[in-house]
Amino acid sequence: MTALRVLWHRVAALFRPRTLERDLDDELQFHLAMEIAENVRRGMNARDARSAALRHFGGIAAIKETYRDTRGLPMIETAWHDIRYGFRMVARNPGFSFLAILCLTLGIGATTSVCSWIEGILLRPFPLVAHQNRMVAISGFDRNGRTNVSWPDLQDLRKNATLFDTFIAEHIGGTTLSIGNRAERASGSVVSSNYFDALGIRPIMGRGFDPSEDVGHDAHPVTVISYEAWQDRYGGDAGIIGKTQRLNGVQHTIIGVMPQGFSGTFVGYGFQFWVPASMEDNFEGGGFKLDNRGARWIEGFAFLKPGVSIEQAQAEVSAIAKHLEAAFPATNRGFGFQLYPLWQTPFNGAGTLLPTLRISFVVACVVLLIACANVGNLLLVRSFSRRHEMTVRLSVGAGRLRLMKQLLTEGLILSTAATAGGLLIAYWSRDLLKMFFPPSPGIVINFPAEIDFRVLALSAGVSLITTVLFGLVPAMQASKIDLASAIKSESGGVVGGRGKAWVRSGLVLVQVSLSFLLLVGMGLLLKSMRAMQDADPGFNTKVLSTSVDMMSAGYDLPRARNFQDQVLSRMQGAGVDAAAWARVTPFSYRSYPEAGIAVDGFVAQPGEQPVVAFNEVGAGYLGVMGIPLIYGRDIGIEDNETAAPVAVVNEAMVRRFWRGENPVGRRVQVKGRWLRVVGVAKNAKYSSMLESDKPFFYTPLRQSATLGQYLQMRTRAGAEKVAFALARAVKGIDSNMAPGEVLTLRDQVDRMNWSRRAAVNLLAIFCCMALLLAGIGLYGVMSYAVSQGTRELALRIALGATSRQLLQIVMSQGLRLVIAGIAGGIGAALLVTRLMGSLLYRVSPRDPVAFVAASLVIAVAAVTACFLPAWRATRTDPVRALRE
């Protein structure tokens, strides 16, 4: 009871400190007045009476302090005092505070941004989707590497797997969405009918897919559209359900609209529409696949049952794959399933971005480390200049603990400000990755960053650790102060108190080393970018490429052939030297068709079914592309519908199937049809600069049922001029049609390379930050050293040292640090750059050029940072400095 009452009094006292303080003053003054009066009455004179009264009373300040401690809650009050005092200190040294907060903001901002990317892109990539923690990607593999999964295999997984809740099938596709007079590309996806239910997404209008819509060959032309497409393309039409939309030439009924924010399950793209699995052939072509176990087109996901680990699940699907191998040897021999955690999904942007994000994370942490070292250093330097203040406070009786608490509070204020700044940076840079991605019309780039509680907790934790770290450094310094010697003004040599100098120098050394490491990393990436620019993809990268979506316009084969011929002849007169249509353009997002082949005289390993990728191309394609022929001839105008089927193969294919002998005139069987080899082309890169030479062949477009919507043009005119001419030509032939974007193949190659470019850009940003921070650190240390060594410098000047000598003394001091830092950086870089692995292209992780370049950059930055303090040293006025 009493304890409660006391607490009540104390808490109440917190709220009216001013009144209470005045009351206390009044009361004590009254007491003294009474005592003085009494003394006077006893016969003392006024002065003696006063001093006797004061003596009798005891130390007023101490009494007041005890009184206050009893009256309120000292812990809260001192904390409040510390905070106010802290703010005063922060405000009194605005330069220092600004630098410290800036450094920490950069560090925390960098890590928080990268973490929010990782969170949003890799860990929980799909907004609105439930149970992403149990979601895994499923893919297949055979002897040649990763494959997709076939529909019948997926059905067997559904039937037999016990550790899974659901499996969903998906395949990304695109079409041209023509609404009114506006035609734009749209990305969509072919999905199994359980797709939306499994993801836990309910349509806001209409319905999702029905299981019956998984059955039949192009039998259910229905589509579900995204909220964004509904708003943007259909103007939010409230009566949209039941209307029809032509997709890839077939009228589809719109049956549902998905909620806002749901954009599908593909890291990198947002989707605008979905169609059921039965419509797969309409989007991809190549025949009906739902009853074909060998047709692997599905990029799937699965949801594990709660508590099931991915290893257990993998064991189960592997066992099922074994059964399927035994039951269906013709299609499934050597085939297996492979599960991936979402962040390793191999068939979407996650796989592409993983190395970039991984390296960004490491680099951001390094930047944070540099920032922490820097702020620690700044605080340390300041703690020396505050030594006098600290000693005075100690000598008037402040407790060491109290001092420490106060320094911690100051640190807390700085780091709170920095955390807020860091979060702001993270918020602003949510869409940074998107900016590195080249824009293409109609494709919604979707890299959502998530700033959620986990990221928040992380950055808060980081800032807390830094606070304690750098708050305590000066506190420890302060608590070691020897009162007597420190209260006499201290002065030191050029590097201050030698005993503590090594801490500061060490911190700078670490910063220089880490900056060096980042610079080497950036150098390596730049060099591999360069190597990749210079690398020969095997075709002429100046060739222009575009597409015309005849399929969406509902063209049949004869109409398409007629259209293509007309375009070619019109373009011939418009500055295009040569042009050819093809099914797939190299380095585009479309995948090449593949076929099982047989070759006379080539005996496959038992159970092996050789599969080779190919392209279907128009007359003169190899010539247009600048792919040299080794033997025989190009695909020609004579290879039409009525002529004997032919193929041009590449060198790798010759090596593999004909043991390197000239195969012109020999036969190769593709999908049961025998083709005569008429030429051998040099190897080229087909979809990635990183791929190794692989067998590949070309067949005439005219001898297939594929429309072939990609146009390649060799020209000396500029891309814009050709694009303009092409648009006019296409419009002139069919006023409803418009060509897609006209790009050089160089652009195509660079686009496929964008994740590496993003990595370089990010690293460049981080490197600049690191360099700036290290520069600040070096500058701070050198300025401090000079300011502390003024007296020594003055003495040297007085004894006749020239400015040059002084400059030399100070600069050599700083540069010695830098050289040690570079040495440390070289050691670290030799150990670490190997981890960059797949981001490097034809560059050794120990490339000497990168190391030398990094050393030079650091050296220049260091000289700059050291010069100003050194120059200031030469301006020391010896008379004034010595008198002080």
Next chain:
Amino acid sequence: MPKSDVLHGSLALMVLRILDTLGPQHGWGIARRIEQISGDVLELNQGTLYPALLRLEQMGWIASKWGSSENNRRARFYSITRAGKKQLAAEAENWEKIAEILGRFLKPSGDWS
């Protein structure tokens, strides 16, 4: 003769006793009274009285009120509360017991057998 220190608990007891017998007093009055009663043997650092008064007030044993003093200055007057009287009775009894026991120990010719 050196002046003795005022024991912490006993200071509270003295304050309560003074307020009980003399009625409301200001701080200086209480201090003077303590010194007078002890025959100026006890000379406390007068200042230490005030934290003690605050503590007693927080415990609810005394109350304070601003009023004007004999020479017409604003002064704070302390008075004993009902809880304070109870506390005083209990403490006084307790004190006497202790004093008696200690007295027995310190008598020059005690029963030490």
